[in-house]
Amino acid sequence: KAGVTQTPRYLIKTRGQQVTLSCSPISGHRSVSWYQQTPGQGLQFLFEYFSETQRNKGNFPGRFSGRQFSNSRSEMNVSTLELGDSALYLCASSGLGVNEQFFGPGTRLTVL
Amino acid sequence: SQQGEEDPQALSIQEGENATMNCSYKTSINNLQWYRQNSGRGLVHLILIRSNEREKHSGRLRVTLDTSKKSSSLLITASRAADTASYFCATDGRGGGSEKLVFGKGTKLTVNP
Numbered sequence: 001k002a003g004v005t006q007t008p009r010y011l012i013k014t015r016g017q018q019v020t021l022s023c024s025p026i027s028g029h030r031s032v033s034w035y036q037q038t039p040g041q042g043l044q045f046l047f048e049y050f051s052e053t054q055r056n057k058g059n060f061p062g063r064f065s066g067r068q069f070s071n072s073r074s075e076m077n078v079s080t081l082e083l084g085d086s087a088l089y090l091c092a093s094s095g096l097g098v099n100e101q102f103f104g105p106g107t108r109l110t111v112l
Numbered sequence: 113s114q115q116g117e118e119d120p121q122a123l124s125i126q127e128g129e130n131a132t133m134n135c136s137y138k139t140s141i142n143n144l145q146w147y148r149q150n151s152g153r154g155l156v157h158l159i160l161i162r163s164n165e166r167e168k169h170s171g172r173l174r175v176t177l178d179t180s181k182k183s184s185s186l187l188i189t190a191s192r193a194a195d196t197a198s199y200f201c202a203t204d205g206r207g208g209g210s211e212k213l214v215f216g217k218g219t220k221l222t223v224n225p
Contacts, residue, residue: 004154033212033213035215042215042216042217042218043200043215043218044215045212045213045214048212056212088152090154090155092155099142099143099145099160099204100145100157100160101155101157101213102157103147103154103155103156103157104154105153105154106152106153106154108152
């Protein structure tokens, strides 16, 4: 089985712009979670989608949003980028009733 | 909210030695997991221990869980240079809050050849 894929792998944006990141889960996995990783805050949960519905949400401002498509692929969007949004954004998928999460390689976002 | 806290933050050992990392958490859990991350890449799942289990083994890994102390430890035996990575514990909270997995800040392990 192919692993979780994320595109793009690297992204450079300027303050005020918006960005869309994409995640393709492992085939058959319907749950997709997103995490932000920074040196200062560590790994923080953004949100989780299951069958196109947001099931859980972390403590992030409304500038962070996401969605999931019928094929379980997911996108997250960050609008009005701030310098503090520079981070590694990780996507993870999991199977039904399984706690183990399979992570993608991440998208490294740099906001200038 | 950061629930897990790993200790130590950094650990440097020689190849062949054992490495022990500890994790403490704050609320009740369903299970606790350990993940490894190599230098800015994605996380790799290592092992999951349920709240009703006390010890679990997987290859050179041994995990213990003490729910009364809200703590867990990860032991890597006979370490290798390839074990150099950051290790995170993650809890699947049973309490309130909307987060699914809550990660600690990790222990950075360096295994010197």
